[in-house]
Amino acid sequence: MKPYKMAIFDLDGVIVDTAKYHYLAWRELAERLGFEFTQEHNERLKGVSRWRSLEILLEVGGMPDKFTDAEKEDMANEKNKRYVGYISQLREDEILPGARELIARMKENGIKTAIGSASKNTPLILERLGIADLFDVVIDGNSTQKAKPDPEVFVLGAKAMDVPPGDCIVFEDAQAGIDAALAAGMTPIGVGDPHNLVGAEIHVPALKDFIF
Ligand code: B16
Numbered sequence: 360m361k362p363y364k365m366a367i368f369d370l371d372g373v374i375v376d377t378a379k380y381h382y383l384a385w386r387e388l389a390e391r392l393g394f395e396f397t398q399e400h401n402e403r404l405k406g407v408s409r410w411r412s413l414e415i416l417l418e419v420g421g422m423p424d425k426f427t428d429a430e431k432e433d434m435a436n437e438k439n440k441r442y443v444g445y446i447s448q449l450r451e452d453e454i455l456p457g458a459r460e461l462i463a464r465m466k467e468n469g470i471k472t473a474i475g476s477a478s479k480n481t482p483l484i485l486e487r488l489g490i491a492d493l494f495d496v497v498i499d500g501n502s503t504q505k506a507k508p509d510p511e512v513f514v515l516g517a518k519a520m521d522v523p524p525g526d527c528i529v530f531e532d533a534q535a536g537i538d539a540a541l542a543a544g545m546t547p548i549g550v551g552d553p554h555n556l557v558g559a560e561i562h563v564p565a566l567k568d569f570i571f
């Protein structure tokens with residue numbers, strides 16, 4: 360791999376496993392609507408925006424067109440309230456193995472570090488994990504208009520640090536994120552199951568396995 364100047368990290372699934380909390384909150388909504396939402400269904404929501412996640416959930420429940428946008432807005436808010444309830448209890452030791460060490464080492468070696476996440480709850484998660492100061496810039500669902508696989512989130516991060524996209528690597532656990540990194544002209548590193556990470560330059564099971 361060629362030398363890089365900036366490393367952009369996806370949050371959910373790369374630095375912390377919040378998917379289990381997203382799952383609990385979506386499952387509770389599905390239960391209220393009267394259908395079962397399984398772990399397998401939940402795989403389809405990884406890296407996907409909150410709104411698109413709700414649309415997928417309603418498809419699973421066989422009710423894709425049942426609700427107005429206003430009703431869907433209420434449901435997305437209801438799910439988020441439950442999710443925030445869970446992540447408000449996140450502990451520092453829930454950071455995934457090797458994440459804190461890798462990011463700190465990169466920073467010490469002059470590599471710019473960033474978060475590139477779809478989540479609007481990024482500030483709360485970083486605060487709970489006590490790692491906000493490890494990043495030079497944070498781009499998340501609050502500062503973007505377009506969801507991954509659109510490259511916007513990563514392009515904004517590189518621009519903020521004035522680093523050319525070709526000098527950036529991106530750590531991602533979702534296919535939408537790998538596609539976004541490629542569309543941005545960056546080098547994607549797949550974190551997790553290689554089958555769901557087509558197009559990544561290399562694959563690692565977790566950040567602790569990335570040699571730097
Ligand atoms: P929120 P990432 C994504 O985060 C999650 O993977 C995805 O499951 C979630 O729907 C999305 O954030 C939006 O999250 O509802 O908290 O705004 O993987 O891009 O860090």
Ligand code: MG
Nearest residue numbers: 369371372532
């Ligand atoms: Mg992710």
